Amino acid sequence: MVITRVTNGYRKPEGIDEMATALQPELKQDLVRYGARGVDLCFNCGNCTAVCPLSLDGTSFPRKLVRYAQLGLGEKLATAPEPWLCYYCGECSATCPREATPGETMAALRRYAIAQYDPSGIASLLYRFPWFLVAFTLLLGVVLGFFHLSIQVAKHTVDGVTFPAHWAAFNWIPYETIHMLGVFVGALMGILVLSGFANAARLMLKPHGGIRSLGKHKAGDFGQAFRRLGRELVTMRRQAECSDEGEGAEPWYLRARFAHGTIMGGFMLLLAATSLDFFFVFLLKMEFYGIARPLGIIGGIIMLYGLLVYTWKRMRKATPNTTVTTPADVWILFFLIVLDITGFALLLITMNQWQGVASDVILLVHSVMAMELVLLFSMTKIAHALYRPMALYFHFLKNPETTA
């Protein structure tokens, strides 16, 4: 007997149509690789959503996302802005009666989202397979290092220090080729970041009806949402809602919001310093470091402070949001700390005009790692700097009345 479209045999219930979302059982296994290990434990009680200080005003998480993950509803997950609205205070994981670590699931879904936005597919491999993360980083480092060593460096002056010709390990590649390759790599990075950004916007707008849905808003809404986003980025007020801010929490200088602020602030100062350097030294050809250097030093110090706080918290596993540390977390902390420290080392080298193999190695390490970080910017954890503001912007746009 063949039954084509039944049903419970008596009456077809109303409202069942062909638009049902199909379950993807395979995806669940994949999400485990991204770090969503607890989803199967969830029995959908909703305590996590109830305690979440940020699940307000038209949003509902983490349970909603945990459920999508449980069913492997890939499209729903890829288009959800909620992972970016979460600041991972860990209150949900602490409250979960099944110890299903919803907070960790949200973190895993951020990784999943980054992988979905990334057009190259590399991010997905980086997050799912730790061996690939290590191998790819090393390989990229070798390739970048190779080009670095190929540059025939003549006697030259950097920051007022004169260097002799050095490290021309392979001088058989013409400078132009290498320069072109450098431009090409830079362009590639630009393309990756831009297409990742565009993908993210396309996906996040999908549940609302795509890019066209933006047409429904009044011109003023965009400006208002932008102002609110700006305020949020400066104050991180949403993060202040998180539970580690309350009574009985750690001292203010150890809390996530402060540590994050120092890293973000340090990053901004270093960016400002680099821009000033570029402006004065490269464009105006002036040997002027009076502003850039102090800014860079302050930025480097406060960023290092934040990084060390984060590392220390992860080592202690003191809070729910630091109990699980993925290879990607180690990777980013390692890169930033090494870059920060080698940056200071380079400063000392330049100021004291130290020369020798050690100085060259430090320069090589700093340069290669910095280039890797820039190249992989849209794939690593720092990509949240792109996607979180975007999600927040759409959130503010779609929920104009919110005060949060």
Place this chain on the structure above:
Amino acid sequence: MEPTPNPLESPDQPKIGVYICRCGGNISDYLDTEKLADTVRGIPGVTLSKVDTFMCSDPGQDRIVQDVQAGLVNRVVVASCSPFLHEVTFKAAVRRGGLNPYLYTHVNIREQGSWAHGHQGDAATQHALHMIAGGVGKVRHLQPLDKIRLPSHRRVLVIGGGVAGMKAALDTARRGLPVLLVEKAPQLGGRSLDLGRVYPSEQEARELVKRLEKDVRAEEKITVLTGSEVTAIGGFIGNFEATISTGSEQRTDAIGAVIMATGFTPYQPPEGEYAFGHSQVVTLPEFVKALRDMPSGKTLTWNGKPVRSVGLMHCVGSRQCEGCFQPQPDGQLNDYCSRVCCTSLLRNAVELRSRFPETQIYDFHQDIRTYGRGQEDYYTCASDQGVTFFRWKGEEPPVVTARDKGGLAITVKDQLTFGEEIEVPVDLLVLGVGMMPGPIADLVDQLKLPVGADRFLQEVHPKLRPVEVAVAGVLLAGTAQGPMSIEESLEGASAAAAKASILLAHDYTDLEPFVALVTPDLCVGCNACVEECQYAGAVTMEAGPEGKSVATVNPGLCKGCGACVAVCPTRAIDVQGWTLDQFDAMIDGMTDEALRVPATQG
């Protein structure tokens, strides 16, 4: 039990004692109990009236005992709570005083007085006074009564040889009563024979059956009749007669009590319900049996096809919503919960996951009702083993379709996903069918057994008399009464066996004397009472003196309903303890306009 002659029991010289209870304020905070006592004292025949804070307490009861012993009263009225609570208490006190306990009337001035009309002040007290006056009127006309004593056959018939029937037979026989155990199938064990391991003990069901059967067969007081059926049964407590057919042979047995262990039938879905009829859709009992006899492996196979995913559907034939499913022949849906399907489905989910680790499981439920001891563990375990749960609303059951590429698709408006529609592909769908009563219409008819809205046999009270039915001498064991697990069936069977043993502890049975009694001189033999009576044989026409027909009551069969009293043209028939004279007196008392409580001053 010969009635003890007592000169004080003459209705001509009533000495009525009225005892009014304050119920610790439950009554006296709203009704003026002292005024009630004062006023009641003026009613003719009332010799004393007293108020006590707790009449049910030992000192309260002792007042009655002492007053009766002192000869101050020979009729007692207590105005207190509901007779369901303390009628028995005060009747016993009356007996302890040396008076016939049926010379007692209970008036409820709490549930029907202070609690209902507490805000109505004097009017409520006046209302209570009239109720007491009604009780006084009735008690004045009461006659001493004695319980009806009937000879009993000390032998129990157990119908059904499943686990409940075997357990009931064993427990009864071990109390010394001979048992006749009748089973329709050629072997004992019933539906448990088709089960695998069963919750919560995880024992093999067939092992359980084997153990029970071994004990049953070893018990010499049990006569096992397999391949047999009770084809006719009638009678009353202590005196049933059952005809049992075994093949072409028939036997008739005299029985004192009957234990109904007739079990259940699994719900059979009509073709098309959840795609039932499709080769990859199976009911839970069929699946359990097949799973039991199947070798384990990586992936389950069904009909030669590998099964990567199994859907488990809860509430098939249970908790059905109006208009969603095909009703039963009686036009009704099964709106009750079958109770065992949830745990059974989850138990089998756990077994599937451990025996076929590469087979995924999707569970579709309205609610998960793993209500019993150890049952929630199955849910936890299934959840830990990666079973994915979906929850549907009763009025929106999932829709099952056959997919073009093979297998089935279950579309569910999943409440755990905020009512979004999810389509779940499965290769096999197991329908967790519920329980329906067994085919026992003939027995129900012959024994006049009460049946509930769910068509199962109905107990008198689910808590206070859980295995008795309104027909005295008939007891319930197991799923004849409603859906229950093996554990609960065995508990019910033991309870029924205990009750049967109490009923047949002696070779006689005492019944309440509230049955119809005919005054032969007044009877004109019109047969109206016989026609009106619902209980076959309770009242019959017998030849009386001078060749006239006289209505005659069989006190064993009469339920004291009074239907005959209403139709008798000559007031020749009356229910003892509730006679027409007593009702008249009661109404007179209740409507006595002259009887007034003095109004409260100010």
